[in-house]
Every structure is written in structure tokens, then in C-alpha cells.
Amino acid sequence: MVDYRIDRHSGVATYVQIVQQTKQALRLGLLAPGDKLPTAREVVEATAVNPNTVLKAYRELEREGLVEARRGLGTFVRRSLGAAPADSPLRAELEQWAARAREAGLEREDVAALFTAVLETHYPAPAHPQMQTQAQRHRTRTHHPAPHTTSQGDPS
Amino acid sequence: MTAAPTTLAVPVPARRAPRQVRWLLRLHRPTVLVWTAFVLLTGAALLWLGGPLTDASAAAWKAYNACDYSPRCAYDQDAILRYKDVYTYTNVAVLVAPFLVAAWAGGALTGREMESGTARLAWTQGVSPARWLASRLTVPALLVAASTGLLALLHRTAWTAADGRVDTAKPWYDYATFYANGTLPVALALAGLAVGALAGLLLRRSLAALAVSVVALGGLWAAVHTALPHLWPSVTRTSDLGTGPAGTGIPTAEGVVTAGGDRVAAPCGSDTTYGCRAELADLDAVGYWRDFHPAAHHWPLHLVASGALLLLAAVLVLVSFRLLRHRTGPAARPAGGERTRTP
Amino acid sequence: MTVPAIEADALGKRFGRRAAWALRDCSFRLPAGRVCAVVGPNGAGKSTLLALAAGLLGPTEGTVTVLGTDPATARPEVGFVDQDKPLYPQLTVAETLRMGADLNPGHWDERTAARVVAGGDLDPNRRIRSLSGGQRTRVALALALGKRPALLLLDEPMADLDPLARHELMGVLMGQAAAHGTTIVMSSHVVAELEDTCDHLLLIGGGRVRLAGDTDDLLAAHTRVTAPARTPLDPHTVVESRTTGRQLTALVRPAGPLPGDWRTGAPSLEELVLSYLRNPGAPDQAPPPDTTETAA
Numbered sequence: 001m002v003d004y005r006i007d008r009h010s011g012v013a014t015y016v017q018i019v020q021q022t023k024q025a026l027r028l029g030l031l032a033p034g035d036k037l038p039t040a041r042e043v044v045e046a047t048a049v050n051p052n053t054v055l056k057a058y059r060e061l062e063r064e065g066l067v068e069a070r071r072g073l074g075t076f077v078r079r080s081l082g083a084a085p086a087d088s089p090l091r092a093e094l095e096q097w098a099a100r101a102r103e104a105g106l107e108r109e110d111v112a113a114l115f116t117a118v119l120e121t122h123y124p125a126p127a128h129p130q131m132q133t134q135a136q137r138h139r140t141r142t143h144h145p146a147p148h149t150t151s152q153g154d155p156s
Numbered sequence: 157m158t159a160a161p162t163t164l165a166v167p168v169p170a171r172r173a174p175r176q177v178r179w180l181l182r183l184h185r186p187t188v189l190v191w192t193a194f195v196l197l198t199g200a201a202l203l204w205l206g207g208p209l210t211d212a213s214a215a216a217w218k219a220y221n222a223c224d225y226s227p228r229c230a231y232d233q234d235a236i237l238r239y240k241d242v243y244t245y246t247n248v249a250v251l252v253a254p255f256l257v258a259a260w261a262g263g264a265l266t267g268r269e270m271e272s273g274t275a276r277l278a279w280t281q282g283v284s285p286a287r288w289l290a291s292r293l294t295v296p297a298l299l300v301a302a303s304t305g306l307l308a309l310l311h312r313t314a315w316t317a318a319d320g321r322v323d324t325a326k327p328w329y330d331y332a333t334f335y336a337n338g339t340l341p342v343a344l345a346l347a348g349l350a351v352g353a354l355a356g357l358l359l360r361r362s363l364a365a366l367a368v369s370v371v372a373l374g375g376l377w378a379a380v381h382t383a384l385p386h387l388w389p390s391v392t393r394t395s396d397l398g399t400g401p402a403g404t405g406i407p408t409a410e411g412v413v414t415a416g417g418d419r420v421a422a423p424c425g426s427d428t429t430y431g432c433r434a435e436l437a438d439l440d441a442v443g444y445w446r447d448f449h450p451a452a453h454h455w456p457l458h459l460v461a462s463g464a465l466l467l468l469a470a471v472l473v474l475v476s477f478r479l480l481r482h483r484t485g486p487a488a489r490p491a492g493g494e495r496t497r498t499p
Numbered sequence: 500m501t502v503p504a505i506e507a508d509a510l511g512k513r514f515g516r517r518a519a520w521a522l523r524d525c526s527f528r529l530p531a532g533r534v535c536a537v538v539g540p541n542g543a544g545k546s547t548l549l550a551l552a553a554g555l556l557g558p559t560e561g562t563v564t565v566l567g568t569d570p571a572t573a574r575p576e577v578g579f580v581d582q583d584k585p586l587y588p589q590l591t592v593a594e595t596l597r598m599g600a601d602l603n604p605g606h607w608d609e610r611t612a613a614r615v616v617a618g619g620d621l622d623p624n625r626r627i628r629s630l631s632g633g634q635r636t637r638v639a640l641a642l643a644l645g646k647r648p649a650l651l652l653l654d655e656p657m658a659d660l661d662p663l664a665r666h667e668l669m670g671v672l673m674g675q676a677a678a679h680g681t682t683i684v685m686s687s688h689v690v691a692e693l694e695d696t697c698d699h700l701l702l703i704g705g706g707r708v709r710l711a712g713d714t715d716d717l718l719a720a721h722t723r724v725t726a727p728a729r730t731p732l733d734p735h736t737v738v739e740s741r742t743t744g745r746q747l748t749a750l751v752r753p754a755g756p757l758p759g760d761w762r763t764g765a766p767s768l769e770e771l772v773l774s775y776l777r778n779p780g781a782p783d784q785a786p787p788p789d790t791t792e793t794a795a
Contacts (some may be wrong), residue, residue: 006695008694008695014695032613039677040677041674041678042674042679043672044670044676044677045670045674047670048667048672048673048696049695049696050534050668050673050676050696051534051677053695053698054677073666094727133739174601174602174603175601175604176601178601179598182594182598183587183590223546272588273585276550276579276581277581277585277586277587277642278557278602279555279599280578280579280645281575281602281603281642282575282597282603282604282646283602284571284572284574286753326716335658482643483556484556485551485557485569485571486571487569488567
């Protein structure tokens with residue numbers, strides 16, 4: 001089960017936070033295929049965010065093929081995100097690289113910027129909402145003008 | 157209990173009517189208890205007055221009259237005084253009852269709910285404003301009519317028991333006795349209820365509405381009192397100059413009749429004094445006349461005055477509903493909430 | 500196509516013939532299922548608007564339609580919590596809830612009402628008059644929610660609550676919206692607390708509607724721009740502009756593509772609202788056409 005925590009001052013859109021935290025739970029094995037995500041009602045009662053925000057996050061996860069909504073039952077995990085377990089060689093390499101960057105005198109922000117830049121080069125399509133800029137984010141949000149109809153049928 | 161004075165505006169299928177009466181009584185439980193105690197106490201006092209006290213007083217008067225002013229004669233003076241006192245207290249209690257109703261209706265029934273906003277709470281809890289007001293008028297109206305009617309009836313019974321037996325018993329036309337002895341306490345109480353309810357709605361302040369209601373009811377009573385002689389055709393009695401104006405009851409006008417048949421104001425009370433005789437002679441007076449209401453007019457006067465008060469109460473109730481409807485916005489569809497009843 | 504929760508047309512209200520208008524020429528349309536924030540300065544007419552929609556006041560001019568009918572007829576489907584949270588002081592908490600059940604026969608949700616009260620650790624036998632402001636708010640909300648309304652009108656619902664209760668009760672409200680599709684309208688002058696909960700905004704100032712629409716649409720329609728001082732901003736509609744030294748910052752409603760050399764950014768909801776509040780003379784956003792509705 002995931003326990004979403006919304007940070008209102010992070011500057012990250014709320015629904016993105018839900019997407020990120022779900023993925024985090026998938027990566028860490030807190031959620032496994034077949035697990036049921038909390039209902040929109042459960043999430044909003046715990047976080048006090050608008051239900052449509054939760055539904056939008058779930059739709060985003062569904063679009064990425066991570067979860068599927070089963071009518072009248074809820075939203076279930078389809079696959080996990082286990083590509084980079086904590087002890088993989090890739091991680092070790094990255095650890096070494098980070099240590100070298102630190103020795104070279106790079107600040108935390110410098111490293112982050114560098115990493116993001118490389119990420120952009122190798123994973124160009126900004127399909128992942130968390131990679132969008134503020135402005136893009138709002139544009140995207142307007143593409144979902146009426147998520148309200150689905151809220152009626154939310155099983156809870 | 158709310159005998160459907162309004163019809164539901166929404167044609168909701170088979171939705172039970174809100175159980176308002178229970179909560180109305182719960183909200184005003186202290187008032188209901190105090191009022192019940194008041195009615196029971198006054199009622200008990202009236203029963204005591206009409207029974208043992210009247211008997212004791214009548215017996216004392218009988219003894220007193222048999223004494224024939226003999227100084228050594230014994231009679232129960234306490235019984236006579238006790239009757240008089242209890243009569244005065246109960247009489248006042250019956251007459252004060254309508255004012256208590258008016259004060260409560262203005263202060264607590266609508267005024268306080270408007271002031272604190274609980275009326276709005278009720279209106280958004282499945283009770284339309286019209287239904288809210290209807291329940292706040294019908295239930296108290298029934299209780300008030302029943303209790304003041306009972307008090308007036310007991311008062312009349314007690315008074316009748318003493319009539320002719322107790323020498324100091326008040327005559328029927330004594331105003332305090334007259335007003336307490338018929339339907340007028342009921343009509344005044346219901347008018348007080350209507351006045352209070354409207355004042356509360358209008359002023360939306362508990363204390364102000366209380367004061368205005370009591371003063372307004374006082375004004376109404378004064379108006380009734382002023383109009384009383386003219387509410388029923390009076391009876392004229394003429395008498396000769398030696399006896400003075402005659403005819404006991406509620407007088408409306410009196411004077412002297414001249415030889416020419418004219419009715420003029422009397423300059424003085426009887427021709428037994430020299431000055432008066434001269435004045436009457438100057439006027440060429442041949443007798444006295446008096447317009448008055450005899451005992452037989454007791455009920456016509458009560459009923460006409462009560463009818464007028466009830467009519468006024470009905471108008472006030474209608475105004476209250478209109479006011480509420482105007483304030484809260486009418487339904488687009490004709491809602492049945494306008495039909496009002498005479499309390 | 501669903502029936503809008505509230506539709507106002509040239510709605511106006513003044514208290515007395517000579518009084519100033521509390522609300523004037525107010526036209527908007529709130530689609531069903533939204534969580535709508537009514538914001539504006541004190542005395543802007545927020546409470547008047549909510550009372551008009553609740554059928555507690557009659558309009559002086561114009562019309563307001565609630566759930567497809569007039570407010571008086573819609574009343575059984577509408578929950579309302581007044582700013583002062585009026586309750587009968589002589590009743591206990593339990594009695595108040597029993598009264599709610601009796602006054603709303605056939606559609607009383609005892610579980611929800613009890614849950615709202617239980618969250619506050621309230622002794623049900625305490626009298627209302629002995630409760631704190633926040634506890635009264637809780638009971639008032641329980642009454643309004645227990646009615647299971649299709650439309651919930653809340654006038655400054657969170658004002659008396661501590662942050663914990665605020666979060667919890669906001670969660671309960673959102674849960675209602677999620678479970679039953681309840682339309683929620685709440686007024687507030689604290690914009691920050693509404694940012695995450697509301698998806699529709701109604702900004703009222705000086706007795707009129709200045710902004711109305713889904714927050715996403717409103718935010719998308721506005722852009723924060725930074726440009727050299729004295730840059731002409733037309734033909735874009737300027738909500739607010741400020742020049743500091745050689746730099747001009749402004750909030751505009753773009754009428755077309757913006758020049759490439761302007762730095763642009765998306766405003767937050769709070770920034771947007773504050774800009775309008777700071778500039779009473781800024782042009783109002785005309786009530787959006789039916790675009791927000793047709794998709795539903």
C-alpha cells in the first residue's frame with residue numbers, strides 16, 4: 001500500500017507527486033503486480049486534495065502501462081519498476097561518478113543540472129510529466145477539461 | 157400535528173414529512189414546562205376559588221348580614237378577604253397570559269432564531285421557510301388556545317359560582333372581570349402570538365421583538381377597549397329626573413331628554429340638589445337617558461371583539477408568510493407554501 | 500450533458516431600496532461535480548451569493564438556477580453551512596444529529612455525520628453552547644454532509660479550525676466529492692488553502708464576478724511575463740504590471756502569441772488571484788463560454 005504525502009511547497013504539481021510516489025513504491029517493491037491502489041476517495045481523505053487530481057495521476061500511470069483500472073473494482077498494478085535494483089552494477093557506477101564529481105568540487109545543484117542535461121539527451125521525449133516545465137505542465141493540464149464524469153463512478 | 161397548512165413545494169415521491177414538531181417542543185422545552193406550570197397553578201387556584209373559597213366567603217357574608225350590624229357578632233372575615241385576594245390574583249393571571257404569549261413569540265419563537273441564524277439552519281435542513289413558520293405558528297396556536305381557553309373557562313366558572321352569593325364579588329361589567337370571563341383571553345393570546353412572530357421576523361432581534369410585541373399587544377387591547385362599546389348595538393333606558401340615569405352594565409353614553417325630545421349632555425347627576433334642579437329646569441329636561449350594554453350583551457361583545465382580533469391575527473400571519481417568501485425568494489413554480497391558517 | 504450545479508444570470512442583490520448593491524450583474528455557470536472556490540475580499544458579496552444559491556435570500560434582480568431548478572425547489576438537495584455556524588445552543592451534539600435525521604427523512608447519512616463528529620473527539624452529550632468554534636464547525640459540517648446533498652455550499656468553512664482539523668475535514672469533503680460526485684462551493688479569503696482542493700474558481704470583487712472558470716483554464720489563459728521596461732503590452736490584456744528599474748513584470752491574458760524575447764512563466768493560482776485582488780480596475784474575465792461544460 002502507498003501512503004501519499006503531498007508537499008504543497010515543493011513546486012511540483014500535486015498529481016505529479018502522486019505519480020512519482022507510486023513509481024517510487026513500485027521501484028522499492030512496496031507495490032507489486034496485482035496490488036490494488038487506494039481508491040480516489042481513500043487518497044483524497046488522507047491528503048485533502050481534489051479527487052480529479054488523483055484520477056488524473058492514475059490515468060497518467062495507466063497511460064504508462066503501470067496500472068489498469070478495472071471497472072467497479074479499482075485500480076491495480078500491472079507491472080513493477082524493477083529495472084534498476086539498489087545493488088545493480090549501474091548504481092555502483094553512478095555512485096563512483098557522483099563521488100568523483102564531489103571531489104571535483106561540484107555543488108549538489110551542479111550535479112543535478114548535469115545529470116538532467118545528460119538525461120534529456122538520452123531520453124529525449126518529454127513524455128514523463130515530471131520532466132516538464134511549469135508552463136508545459138499547465139498546458140497539459142488543460143487537455144483534461146472534464147475528468148469529473150469519472151469521479152461519479154469511483155468505487156469506494 | 158402540523159395539520160398540513162402547507163403543501164410540499166417539490167413533488168418528491170413518498171418522502172416523509174420532516175418531524176418538526178418534536179424538535180420545536182424540544183427546543184422550547186423550558187418554556188413549555190414553565191407555561192404548563194403557570195396554567196396548572198392558575199387553574200388550580202381558580203378551582204379553589206370557585207369551590208371552597210366561594211363557599212366560605214358566601215357563608216361569611218351570610219353570617220355578616222345576619223348580624224345586622226351587631227358589634228358582638230362573629231363572622232369569618234378572613235374568608236371574605238381571602239376570596240377577594242385570590243380573585244384578584246387569578247384575574248390578573250388570566251389577563252397577563254396573552255402578554256406572556258406575545259413576549260415569548262416575539263423574543264424566542266422567531267426573533268431569536270432570526271438573530272442567531274438557526275432559522276437558516278432549519279431552512280437548509282429539509283424544512284422550507286414556509287413549513288418552518290407554519291409549524292412555529294400552528295403548534296403554539298393550538299397549545300395557547302387550549303390553555304388560555306381553559307383558564308378563561310375556569311375563571312368564568314369561579315366567577316359564576318360567587319355571583320349573587322358573595323357580596324363583594326365583581327359585577328360582570330367590571331372591566332377586568334369582563335375581559336377574563338369569555339373568549340377574549342384566547343383571542344388576545346393568539347393575536348399576541350401572531351404579533352410576536354411577525355415582530356421577530358421583521359426586527360430579527362430577540363429583545364427588540366419581545367418589547368415591540370408586548371407593547372403592540374397592549375396597543376391592540378387598548379384599541380379593543382376603546383372600540384368595545386360600539387361593537388354591538390347598545391340599549392337605551394330613560395328614567396325620570398328623580399332617580400337619575402338608570403341601567404347597569406357597560407355604559408356608552410348618557411344625558412338628559414328635553415321636553416322637545418332632544419338628547420343633551422347632563423349638567424349634573426340628579427335633581428335632588430338645588431343647583432342641579434335649576435340647571436335641569438333651564439334645559440327644560442324631563443328625564444335622563446343612558447345607552448349601555450346590559451348583561452345579555454356579554455357574549456356578543458366578547459365574540460365580536462374576539463372575531464376582530466382573530467381576523468387581525470390572520471392578516472398578520474399572512475403578512476409573515478409573505479415577508480418570509482419575499483426575503484427567501486419565491487419558488488419559480490407555484491409552491492403551496494402560501495396557504496395560511498387562522499391560528 | 501449534465502445539469503449545471505449553479506447558473507447565475509445577471510444576478511443582483513441589495514438589502515433595501517437605497518442600500519448599495521451587495522452583488523450585481525453576476526453571471527456564471529458552475530458545472531456539476533466541481534469543487535469551486537469563491538474568493539474575494541471581505542464584503543465582496545461571497546456570503547450573499549451563497550445565500551442566494553441556498554434559497555435563503557431572494558434576488559433583487561436576475562436569476563439563479565440551482566441543480567436545474569429554482570433555489571427553493573432545490574433546497575432538499577443543497578447543504579449549507581453559514582459563516583457563523585448557527586446551531587441550537589441548548590441541544591447536545593447527539594440531539595443535533597438526531598434532529599438532522601428527523602428533518603431530513605429518507606436521505607440522512609448517519610454514518611457520515613457521525614464520522615465527522617467522531618473525528619473531533621467530541622462527547623456527544625455535550626451541549627452545543629459549551630463547544631469551541633472549531634467544534635461547532637464540525638457539528639455544522641456534519642449536519643450539512645449528513646443530508647447527503649448534491650450541492651454543498653460552505654461559507655468560510657475552515658475559518659475556525661486548527662490546521663489538523665482543517666486537513667482532516669477537507670479530506671472528508673474531498674472524499675464526499677470523490678464518492679458521490681458532490682459539487683462543493685466554498686468561500687474563503689485564504690487562497691493558499693484552496694489551491695489543492697479546488698478545480699474551479701469564482702473570484703468576486705466589488706459585488707461582481709471578476710473571474711470564473713476551471714482553474715486549469717484560468718491559469719492557462721494567463722501568463723506572467725518579464726520584459727524590458729516600457730515594452731508595450733498590447734494587444735494583450737494586462738491584469739497587473741509593475742516596472743522595477745529597467746524591467747517590467749506583468750500578468751497578462753495573451754490575445755495571441757507572445758514575442759519570443761519576453762520571458763514567460765505560468766502563474767500559480769494564488770498569484771493569479773492576488774493580482775486581480777490588487778487591481779480592482781483590471782478587466783474582468785468574461786464568463787467563459789460553454790467550453791468548460793461541453794466536454795462533460
